Amino acid sequence: MHQQLRRRLSSLEKITVVGEGKHPLYKELIAAQPNATSTSAEHFSENLKRYGIETNKEPELLWNFEKFVVDRSGNVTARFAPNTTPDDPALVKALESELAKPN
Numbered sequence: 108m109h110q111q112l113r114r115r116l117s118s119l120e121k122i123t124v125v126g127e128g129k130h131p132l133y134k135e136l137i138a139a140q141p142n143a144t145s146t147s148a149e150h151f152s153e154n155l156k157r158y159g160i161e162t163n164k165e166p167e168l169l170w171n172f173e174k175f176v177v178d179r180s181g182n183v184t185a186r187f188a189p190n191t192t193p194d195d196p197a198l199v200k201a202l203e204s205e206l207a208k209p210n
């Protein structure tokens with residue numbers, strides 16, 4: 108029981124997603140899709156710059172809430188900018204397209 112709890116808690120630990128100590132998962136996600144699709148008129152980085160916030164340069168993650176679409180085989184098929192809402196038509200289409208494919 109103690110080992111199970113330790114494994115579960117370790118899966119909740121904070122990880123590094125940019126820079127030298129980047130977690131291997133994010134290395135693979137970013138390598139597979141180096142550029143995020145922006146679905147808004149203005150790129151999210153421009154919005155952050157107006158507030159004086161320096162952003163990471165592509166292909167690094169721009170900000171929290173970037174979204175990666177991964178198919179059933181583990182291949183990254185799309186990446187969306189942080190300001191893409193969960194109900195954005197482009198994200199929904201990407202998800203539905205992957206879900207519609209046979210197992």
